[in-house]
Amino acid sequence: MDKLAIFGGKPIRDTYLSYGKQTVDESDIQAVVDVLKGDYLTTGPFVKEFENKVASYVGAKYAVAVSNGTAALHMACFAAGIKDGDEVIVSPMTFAASSNAVLYCGGTPVFADIDPMTYNIDPDGIEAKITNKTKAIIPVDFSGQSVDMDRIKEIADKYNLIIIEDAAHALGSEYKGTKVGSKADMVEFSFHPVKLITTGEGGIVTTNSEKLYKKMMIFRSHGITREKEILNENHGPWYYEQQYLGYNYRLTDFQSALGTSQMNKIEDFISRRREIVKLYNDSFKDLKEIVTPFEAEYSNSGWHIYVIKIKPELLTVTRKEIFEALQAENIGVNVHYLPVYLHPYYRNLGYEKGLCPNAEELYKNMITLPLFPSMSDKDVNDVVTAVKKVIDYYRK
Numbered sequence: 048m049d050k051l052a053i054f055g056g057k058p059i060r061d062t063y064l065s066y067g068k069q070t071v072d073e074s075d076i077q078a079v080v081d082v083l084k085g086d087y088l089t090t091g092p093f094v095k096e097f098e099n100k101v102a103s104y105v106g107a108k109y110a111v112a113v114s115n116g117t118a119a120l121h122m123a124c125f126a127a128g129i130k131d132g133d134e135v136i137v138s139p140m141t142f143a144a145s146s147n148a149v150l151y152c153g154g155t156p157v158f159a160d161i162d163p164m165t166y167n168i169d170p171d172g173i174e175a176k177i178t179n180k181t182k183a184i185i186p187v188d189f190s191g192q193s194v195d196m197d198r199i200k201e202i203a204d205k206y207n208l209i210i211i212e213d214a215a216h217a218l219g220s221e222y223k224g225t226k227v228g229s230k231a232d233m234v235e236f237s238f239h240p241v242k243l244i245t246t247g248e249g250g251i252v253t254t255n256s257e258k259l260y261k262k263m264m265i266f267r268s269h270g271i272t273r274e275k276e277i278l279n280e281n282h283g284p285w286y287y288e289q290q291y292l293g294y295n296y297r298l299t300d301f302q303s304a305l306g307t308s309q310m311n312k313i314e315d316f317i318s319r320r321r322e323i324v325k326l327y328n329d330s331f332k333d334l335k336e337i338v339t340p341f342e343a344e345y346s347n348s349g350w351h352i353y354v355i356k357i358k359p360e361l362l363t364v365t366r367k368e369i370f371e372a373l374q375a376e377n378i379g380v381n382v383h384y385l386p387v388y389l390h391p392y393y394r395n396l397g398y399e400k401g402l403c404p405n406a407e408e409l410y411k412n413m414i415t416l417p418l419f420p421s422m423s424d425k426d427v428n429d430v431v432t433a434v435k436k437v438i439d440y441y442r443k
């Protein structure tokens with residue numbers, strides 16, 4: 048057996064393979080350059096064009112593009128009317144932004160545990176967390192797998208709650224044959240470079256509600272409006288009013304042009320991601336020390352990340368040693384995520400270990416493997432070889 052790189056052996060790769068990466072080609076670059084040479088760098092026509100493109104792709108009536116996905120979640124929480132004293136039910140297996148957005152508005156995140164198969168918030172656990180202060184639910188389509196939205200909607204309808212879907216992982220994913228992005232009251236996507244498409248930094252919220260759309264448009268730009276029908280006063284053509292405490296969360300026109308150009312290729316990106324996932328699944332089929340991702344029958348994921356789970360009972364070491372050994376082989380592994388409430392900031396707010404046992408158990412054993420559209424078959428093969436090499440060594 049080859050010596051592991053962590054013990055001085057030759058690594059599987061000479062160069063480091065990152066876990067995620069954007070795919071930017073000449074047409075993307077040209078699209079950005081064209082805008083830079085034109086009249087509008089911001090608040091021009093390219094933002095609307097991008098918004099329309101994303102809205103029509105996901106099948107929603109409206110979209111509001113903003114400077115990043117976190118701003119998009121903040122905007123959605125604002126539009127939902129989250130304020131001091133309100134509770135919002137959130138998945139713990141997510142990036143901190145999902146629940147930070149609730150805190151920005153003065154609300155209280157209430158974490159409901161995940162389903163141990165899908166890693167998404169378990170609809171069965173949501174109802175037990177509802178109180179008379181609950182205002183909204185933020186389910187997260189973890190790794191790109193859609194949540195069971197029909198079931199979550201049933202609960203939301205019963206208790207009159209707003210659903211803000213954190214679909215940062217799920218642009219292009221499908222739920223029961225329909226693209227994620229039109230079923231929840233508001234759906235947030237992120238365009239960070241590791242996500243499904245990129246604008247550098249960027250985010251968007253899609254909605255079918257004109258009322259929420261208008262509120263978000265105002266929030267994105269300082270809470271200021273010029274719309275005649277809703278002004279309290281009108282001093283003349285120059286007049287605008289600040290009606291809410293908004294922010295400057297605008298996306299630039301050159302970022303929007305990049306986004307529009309990226310949207311032309313999203314189906315290609317996703318089909319390559321699906322191809323790589325199939326290669327991984329097939330290669331790991333007989334490796335009983337790891338669990339490959341489960342996909343529910345209602346979901347058709349676009350695969351933002353590929354997360355495996357190790358079975359510690361079949362290994363001589365823990366996730367930490369497996370992770371370090373893979374890193375030494377030059378494989379860009381990662382962990383998504385520490386359950387949000389275990390971050391020190393949240394612990395200081397009073398959240399305690401043991402709150403969501405399924406999420407904590409998953410965290411102990413999970414490893415994210417590299418996955419991005421421009422990975423070659425050789426890259427994929429390197430990851431597979433490295434995983435097998437490391438597992439072979441640490442097998443009980």
Ligand SMILES: *Cc1c(COP(=O)(O)O)cnc(C)c1O
Pocket residue numbers: 115116117118141142144145187213215216237238239249250
């Ligand atoms: C990426 C991401 C966000 C938003 O992140 P930004 O970097 O602000 O665009 C929100 N939620 C989840 C689950 C994410 O992965």
